[in-house]
Amino acid sequence: MALNTDNIRLVFGLKLKQLRLDKGLSLSELSQKSGLSISYINEIEKGKKYPKSDKILALASAMDVDYDTLVSIKLSKRLEPISELLSSNILTELPLELFGIDPANLLELLSDAPTKISAFIGTLIEIARNYNMSVEQFYFSALRTYQEMHDNYFEGIEEAAERFLADRNINEEMILDEKYLADVLRKEYGYRIEEINDKSHPGLQGVRSLMVPRPQGNRLLVNSQLTSDQRAFEYGREIGYQYLRLKNRLHTTAMVEAESFEQLLNNFKASYFAGAIIIKRTLLVQKLKGFFALETWQPEVLLDMIRYFQTTPETFCYRLSNVLPRHFGIKQLFFLRFSNFSGQNRFEMTKEMHLARKHNPHTVKDEHYCRRWIALNSLQELAEQQKTKETSSTLCRGQISHYVDTADEYFVVSFAKAVATTGHLNVSVTMGIYLDEETRKAIRFLGDPTIRRREVNETCERCRLFNCKERMAAPTILQKRRKNDDLRKEIKKMLHES
Template sequence: MLNLRINKISNVPLNQDNIRLVFGLKLKQLRLDKTLSLSDLSQKTGLSISYINEIEKGKKYPKSDKIIALASALDVDYDSLVSIKLSKKLEPISELLQSNILTELPLDLFGIDPADLLEMLSDAPTKLSAFIGTLIEIARNYNMSVEQFYFSALRTYQEMYDNYFEDLEEEADAFLAQFAIPEELILDDKYLADLLVKNYEYEIQFIDEKKYPELVGIRSLLVHRGDKLRLLVSPQLDANQRAFVYGRELGYQYMKLKNRLNTTHLVEAESFEQLLNNYKASYFASAIIIKGNILARKLSEFFEQPYFDADALLNLIEYFHSTPESFCYRLSNILPKHFGISQLFFLRFNNYAGQNRFDLTKEMHIARKHNPHTVRDEHYCRRWVALTILQELADLQRKGQYHYTLCRAQISHYIDTQDKYFVVSFAKPMSPTPNLNVSVSMGIRLDDNVRSKIKFLNTGQISTREVNETCERCPSFDCKERMAAPTVLQRKRKNEAIRKAMTKLSSER
């Protein structure tokens, strides 16, 4: 949990910026507690107002003689003033500073100057401390780990830039040019493995699951043997999954990303940089396997068809030697850039065959927070195609009739809103984990621009279903798929009724 990780590392020495900030925060809080102005403290210590102000903002750290003067003026002992321990009021800020979040999260990615953040902390320490304390308490209540915090930050970073990064596209293009790979050549697992072996001296082997049963379920594992790199891959992966693994390794090597994850199974990232580098390498893999210009051209042809053709879409994924998940992620790069279609969401659900539980394990939203999204402790609408396709897959498996990836499409209309989404879902077993199925879905919010670009949306061929976010929020009381009472909706309506009654009472004479 977040608090456990913070406590675990609380003995790690603060960096110099944070030491200055802690001293400044303590000085300012003590001055305010003594009801002294900057001018008052200046007169008591002989230090200039501007110098004391810079100390309080964490920009300067005074020498010993000046600390003695400050301690005397504030009637505290020297050791207490220079201690990095903050008062109870400022404990949340202390926890934040002693965690690895501020030092490891690259704030510049989000347009935040670290110096500005430190100044904000020094300007209103008590109010910000209360706010930070609230965030930490929320994280604790939801058992949020530091890794989950990093994943959330990474997802926000992707969404800020519409999940399209020109610098990574250019790196992929430069790689293809350096190795003289023709545009029309679609890279497969054998070609990519050969590049790893010949150019980066990789040794590639299958995981020996009999010898190492604890590695069953792990897709890939990189082992360092001196200067040699040994890549172990699961024998359960298909050729397209292996292609992505090899492409990601090429991304790490070509872009010289040193701080990296050696496996993405049950990740416990040591830093945000590791997750960011994994994302960059994964983006690179998608970009060299599914070349942007070719995908845009083929999508234009697909969108011109008079009807939605699931088989044609599956063939397109196979053409690129890709997986449905990688393909959907690549769509999220290409649709905003090449088609001006930016209101998108991506969802991935896991489901054990035969069980009526669906876990949302990955999501991404572009341009806005869309209707289908993570809601804790509630039942996702069983009318979503992302869930019905998993139920269909489990039924086919039970009958022994499953043979290939399923693809289904639906127009979802959210009850009591104007929002409609064109949603395409894919479902298949999640190799190599037994009995675990996965669906990945790409949703596009419908508007005039989308309908003008995707012609088959105007034919009425794709079925429309009334859906909602969760059963707990849904007013459709005759829904046969309902899994729980509309408790959230009922509570909301009760509160509205109380407000109306209070308004009526206040108007009575």
């Protein structure tokens, strides 16, 4: 187990405290037997100090254990989960300060109640194993939490993007396209930009871009099947890495190379920067105000906005998640991305983000997502269109979704389109806005009777709408829950009668 200095101190302190408690010794008694002060032993147990050899010998003798046993980094079975946590390097690679956690306080918490904390960590590890959660998935979850904590709005990156634009005298109306951003990479940062395709680089199939660092100038390989809008974003992200001086980075859009949380965080920052220089916040806010003031739901206006900014639906929706909380007070929203092979009835949620709370819908393991969601309906509609004609257009559909058994209502907008780099694969990106009183006032067209309204649920397995024509599975979880509720009522009744 490879441990850094801080973790070695912590392991020693945990072992010392556990041995002391196993021997039935108080801090005062161990102090008397070893000749070391109570405060010094307390600091050792909290992982703040690592004693010298003579003091380790005194502690070992006082507790009647071998020197080697005490200095070994192997923890007892009860503390194995903490050992796994420390050896995984999660504590060192995850910048806890970003989440408002002082690492010293966390280590102190581990040392104060090691057995209880170990049991808790063991439970989390077991859950992660049951769901086949990798370290990379853990980092993605941590990044998503970081975004949600800040309402996915980062003023420092917004200001950096505006400085970049001001330095180049780019006025508000000018939209940065593929050509402009490529020129910046070549002329200001010395990049060489080349195309990649299945023939020249078959091993990079499906990869959007790959940056190969070179002393004489970085080499950027870009997938030849990308649209102009997608290329612009790839170039913008590369500029983000350089302008923000992000050194520890991913070199490709394939996240399989991610080795640390910092790499994912820097990739997010560079991507945020790209969205901010392509879709300027002042211009977007101005256009959104006009859109929300409409009396009727007009999806073509949103598609026109996407075309105006020369961007993709995904970048546009992500940019919405940046500005809606800060500039419109719309803080309860979610973002989803689904993928689906044309003609198949299987849908995979490949990205999600929730602001303010964990909204429905969200990722559920081994269940069938509600087929009434507009995110899935738009993919099904796109697949039907593709049967009769080749379409390169983007579908934009809206729906007011009312969740069964709750008072929750969302206005949901979904964009569906084919993936340029992968045959027969379609994706939908979806923005959902929770409809509270403030949001209903901010968006005037919500009363438009032409907007589709549907009752929806999380999954078929949890749904009580037995006459649903779109149902894909029996309501097994609902039935189990009701059976358990009936059992609890019967037990309570029997106990009350007695």
